[in-house]
Amino acid sequence: MNYPVWIVPHIGSGWVIGLIAIFHIMISHFAIGGGLYLAMAEWRALRTGRRDWFEFLPRHSKFFLILTGVYGAVSGVGIWFAIGLAAPEATSTLIHNFVFAWAIEWLFFLVELTSAAVYYYTWNRIPDELHLKVGWFYAVAAFFTLFIINGILAFMLTPGDAWLAVAGSGQEASRFFQAFFNPTYWPSLALRILVCVALAGVWALVTGSRIDETKQPELKADVIRWSVRWLVPAFFLMPICTLWYLACVPDSQLELLRLGISTVGPGSFSHVTRAVLVSTMASATILAVAYLVAYRKPLDFSFGYACAIVFLAFAATASGEHTREMLRKPYVIVGHMYSNAIRATPVLVRGQRISEVERFNRFGYLRDSIWAREGHDRASETSQSPSNDSASTLARGELIYRGQCAACHTLNGYRGLRRLMRERDLTAIRNILTMLHDPPEESPYRAFMPPLVGTDDEIDALALYLDSILHKDSSQTQSGGKIAGRH
Known part of the structure; x- marks a missing residue:
């Protein structure tokens, strides 16, 4: 009890973190995938000579800038506020072990915010080729923020034997790269990239649905159908990447997932089972709506349909992230620190490790x-x-x-x-x-x-x-x- 305990009545401190985090994930992953969407859409419009796309893209980039630069940034600060109160010991551990990684991530984040603003405010003010380069510059900077933060998040589930061997000894910095490129780093990165690409298409459907089909039917049909295609990689590759991810998770942490799956037959749905089912059913519903309505009848795709897809994406993402968090139980950093901040690994006390x-x-x-x-x-x-x-x-x-x-x-x-x-x-x-x-x-x-x-x-x-x-x-x-x- 090195820190005061933050008591949140009725919902608990964990739900405060969870609610802020899911809101932030929906936006932060859009910030990464959406940057790639804008750059590729502009490149496609220039290559095909579709100047009508340059009426849609500035509007979409304005929506993108406001959502990611304001709500994404504020919710990111909210996460730091919440985890600092709810899990100060774990937060301190992550900061001390990855202080330079955090510094690099914040540097790329500043570059990301700046280039996003430059990209929006230079529409029709600089040559098209230069403007496209700004878009690609943003997309690369945004990817590097994911590249770094993914290592820290994956570390909490699989810190790796090399880091655990020195945890609590004061020599943790010597295992920085083993901790960062931990066993679940690459499958986790693949999963998050797929989510980023899918959310880019989901949010593009929101702005695409606002195009007036009576005045610009060809543009709306093209934007909606092209945005739906951004969902395809996630639906086909995510099951494969999920199996890859689970294969890298220690057996001890899969016990809760196995327990949840084993309850499906008897009809007793555990907490984990419900989360997995919600994520699966929400994803399947998105696929059905995206194909049957958005792709086949793009001119009938309204703002209400787009909001429904966003809500389903929120449910699928929230359930998936919640399941990932459940895999860490009973730890907050697996093998090192329990969820109540008590360390499982020996620490140095008066010259003795205990x-x-x-x-x-x-x-x-x-x-x-x-x-x-x-x-x-x-x-x-x-x-x-x-x-x-x-x-x-x-x-x-x-x-x-x-x-x-x-x-x-x-x-x-x-x-x-x-x-x-x-x-x-x-x-x-x-x-x-x-x-x-x-x-x-x-x-x-x-x-x-x-x-x-x-x-x-x-x-x-x-x-x-x-x-x-x-x-x-x-x-x-x-x-x-x-x-x-x-x-």
Whole structure:
């Protein structure tokens, strides 16, 4: 608990990151694929002599500049704000290990923003050949931002054995390239390029649908059909690249996906199963609408159809990204840091390398907490001098809940503990916590929940706190005593 815990009622901090991230992904991937779309469309118009395209392209580039330069940039800042509050320890790790990669990515981002503005504001002001070069310059700069950020995102799922071998030793910088070009780097890059190209076509359908078919029927038909073709590579190549990607993911991280798929037969759809089905069905619906309406009847393709395709693309992208995030569980950086910021790899403490799980179990989770609330000093003491005071014990339990549970759970909303632990008494709650503290090998919880750490007294305090929020009326008579048979 080196940082304060950010509690977001009802939805949890994870959903704050997720909602901002999906909005940003829809725009940032369009910023990459859309730059390629504009450059190729302008090149195609010049090659074929279709001057009517130069009435559409400036309008599309204005839409492109506003969406990517304003909403994309602001949502990108929003992601940094959210992850800095929700997962500060993981954010710090990514910054320290990839500080120069971040610097290079931001440099290319500045080049990207500048060239996008130059591209739009120089329509019909500079020679066509020079303007096209500006478009290609933007497309290359945008691709390099993807090239860099993809390495960092893929690292969180597959940091690689070389980096994990030195994690926590202070020698992580010596494994920079092994961490960056990690096992899932190339399949992840291929998948993201396909998404970028597909979203370029999806967003182009929005501006293309606004062309007046009564005044420019040939232009609208050509723009709509050409934009639909940008969806084709994703539909045919994405299944292949997905299999390539999954083949590079460690077996331990595929357990949750296998568990989700295995529930389809019995009809019990898990969280992962629903996400995969939504992504698949949304993608199939996009293909059907794009072909049956947009490609076959381009003049009938309205703005409403375009918005429907954007919504379906949002659903498919959100579900796919959510599934990818689920593969990391119970880690935020696989093999190194759990989702509650506890490090799984040994770290250097007073000249000795020891895992935080072992250290917290031996000496106590709250001992080194610098963010224990003022007035509850005893909440940060070790188990050698436990407090018998009811209020102090509940305070200790709340601090453990905030530090170890609140990253994934809320009290009343998403993954709400009141709902998950309803109708359980104090003994049952303590038994569950004991199982999470020392999960057996066959326990399904190992696939998606980090181990609960702390001394016996701290686990008791957490049990009493959870019991107090579940059974407020009876908790006062139970919270002062010890839990029988806890050892």
